[in-house]
Amino acid sequence: MTTPSARHFRRPPRALLVWAVGVFAYLCAVSGRASFGVAGVEASERFGVDGAVLSLFGVVQLGTYAAAQIPAGLLLDRLGPRRMMVIGAVTMAVGQLLLAIATDVPTALLARLLTGVGDAATLISVVRLVTVWFPTHQVPVFTQLATMIGQFGQAVAAVPFLALLVGAGWTAAWSGLAFLLVLSVLLVLAVVQDAPPGDPTDHVPEPVRAGQVLRDVFTSRQAWSGFFLHALTLATVNSFMFLWGVPYLTEGHGLGAAEVGTLLTVNVVVMVALGPLIGVATGRFPHHRARLGWIAGGILTLTWTVTLLVPVPLSAWQLLPLIVALAIGSATCSVGFDLARTGVPGRAVGTATGMVNIGGYSTSLLAVLLIGVVLDLLAPEGGATLGDYRAALASMGVLMGAAALGLYVTTRRS
Secondary structure, three states: OOOHHHOOOOOOOHHHHHHHHHHHHHHHHHHHHHHHHHOHHHHHHHHOOOHHHHHHHHHHHHHHHHHOHHHHHHHHHHHOHHHHHHHHHHHHHHHHHHHHHOOOHHHHHHHHHHHHHHHHOHHHHHHHHHHHHOOHHHHHHHHHHHHHHHOOHHHHHHHHHHHHHHHHOHHHHHHHHHHHHHHHHHHHHHHOOOOOOOOOOOOOOOOOOHHHHHHHHHOOHHHHHHHHHHHHHHHHHHHHHHHHHHHHHHHHOOOOHHHHHHHHHHHHHHHHHHHHHHHHHHHHOHHHHHHHHHHHHHHHHHHHHHHHHOOOOOOHHHHHHHHHHHHHHHHHOOHHHHHHHOOOOHHHHHHHHHHHHHHHHHHHHHHHHHHHHHHHHHOOOOOOOHHHHHHHHHOHHHHHHHHHHHHHHHHOOO
16 A cells, blocks of 8 residues: 555645645744734733833744644644644634733733744644655755745745735734734635545545554654754754844844844845755665754854854854854755654554644743753843843753764664
8 A cells, every 4th residue: 555655656736736825825824923022012012011021922933833833733743734733823823812902921921822823733734734745855855845935924024924914013013923823724724625536535534543643753763853953953044033042143243133133034035045955965865864963063063053152243254154054954854844744654654743843832831941040140230231131142052962872872773
């Protein structure tokens, strides 16, 4: 019997349409995920809170996203990607509408919790669609393209959402995001199928016990390799992009808003350009996938080390190597999904994908918290200096070392 990991037969033209709708749904999810990051000033005024409480919103969302990965993966393996994408988008839409009318912190935190839960179902569903709708050798490429294009959801949050927030107000802006998510639901219902018509796996799967699926995943060396590769390549990227990057660049190095915006734009462009190339390399040299993680992790480690060793403020040009290294890490992290996909039975691909996602996002959450703790110790009254940021960001080396050790243990030959 043909298995998902061994399929090489030609896919129907509709595969690209299904993939495109899935990517649009993921882009909408990223927009909802990133939106709060550009609304800090308005949120502070609306809820009457300081920066410490605002950071709690990010912690709640990241923590929920990571914690929901395994349950979402189990549901994906049971319900299929179409239903899970609908459930995820509807949950996120409810969260955005709740935030649109929220006037107190507990309600707003509940809204971001719902956003994290819904977000957890989206990317793993898109990855599952790719494994079913495309030939095996094309899966890494289309997975990379999906994750890279989806990141443009950050641009939706940074430009049209922010413009609506400033021009029309809080309620209209968050309601607009809810409308975008509802649109993705309608497109998924109209276009997406769990498998191509006539596919040998296009049948109602036999019920599989959750315990059996979890054993498939947690006893797989390749799934654990994907977990640690995702953590190694993504932890410093997320901690920089989600919270500490802009303060480090502005307060630490004295860059202006225009320079910071240019650096972040370069990061996205390099990431999108590298994604398909890494996808092709992943598909063409499957036995060297872990090596791609080592290369990206090495580049990140070297670049962070050199940057943090310099005791004086750097210019935007001098910080460009760090920005490019972060793009390399972000573009390489999806290799972890491919490692896990080929290391578990087809019935457990969704759960394995969720497990890999936990690797990157749980380590990112720890990095965000660790940096905050070190900054509080070094600058308890605020006003952190470049030296404080250098020490705080250097603490991420502990987490990168742990991830590298895990990748080594799970990929070494028996």
